[in-house]
Amino acid sequence: MLRVGLTGGLASGKSFVGQALAELGCLWIQADELGHRVMAPGGEAYEAIVREFGGVILKEDGSIDRTALADLVFEDPERLEALNKLVHPPVIRQEEELLREFAAREPAGIAVVEAAILLEAGSRERFDRLVVAWCREDQQVERALRRPGATLERVMARLGRQMPLNEKAKLADFVIDTSGSKENTLEQVRRMHESLRRIAS
Numbered sequence: 001m002l003r004v005g006l007t008g009g010l011a012s013g014k015s016f017v018g019q020a021l022a023e024l025g026c027l028w029i030q031a032d033e034l035g036h037r038v039m040a041p042g043g044e045a046y047e048a049i050v051r052e053f054g055g056v057i058l059k060e061d062g063s064i065d066r067t068a069l070a071d072l073v074f075e076d077p078e079r080l081e082a083l084n085k086l087v088h089p090p091v092i093r094q095e096e097e098l099l100r101e102f103a104a105r106e107p108a109g110i111a112v113v114e115a116a117i118l119l120e121a122g123s124r125e126r127f128d129r130l131v132v133a134w135c136r137e138d139q140q141v142e143r144a145l146r147r148p149g150a151t152l153e154r155v156m157a158r159l160g161r162q163m164p165l166n167e168k169a170k171l172a173d174f175v176i177d178t179s180g181s182k183e184n185t186l187e188q189v190r191r192m193h194e195s196l197r198r199i200a201s
Contacts, residue, residue: 008133013178
């Protein structure tokens with residue numbers, strides 16, 4: 001089974017690329033979804049996060065208010081690192097479990113793990129190939145601001161803590177330029193998928 005890491009930055013089109021690859025038959029694992037799962041009440045990281053950051057991050061129903069938590073950690077690199085140490089290990093364990101299950105079913109398959117901070121978290125060596133979804137920074141800002149609750153201050157703070165896309169692109173085996181039309185992006189994904197299939201077979 002070919003293990004492919006898919007990364008990029010905030011609003012760079014990662015999920016669009018991941019969805020397209022899933023529709024072409026790849027296993028698609030979204031680290032952010034697994035992060036939601038481990039942070040949910042009863043999840044592996046929930047109790048530890050509440051102990052670390054206190055009740056101020058909780059909604060009335062007891063779930064973690066991710067916006068409130070983000071506001072706390074993005075202002076403080078040490079607290080962000082503390083959060084990552086609580087969330088990343090269980091997320092990676094779940095990724096690896098899904099990858100093992102898929103490898104047993106599809107030995108010649110392609111598994112894609114989408115993670116925004118794959119490179120920042122030092123996970124490159126876990127993958128056979130690296131794909132970066134790239135667009136211009138002004139497009140990242142414009143797209144991110146369309147999301148519910150987004151503010152320019154929050155968007156710029158998140159971008160400031162991610163490796164620039166141009167730097168990530170230098171480390172990639174494949175770069176998908178998402179700055180044009182969706183059709184253009186899909187055509188790039190199809191061509192890349194053909195290459196990945198040849199590598200996997």
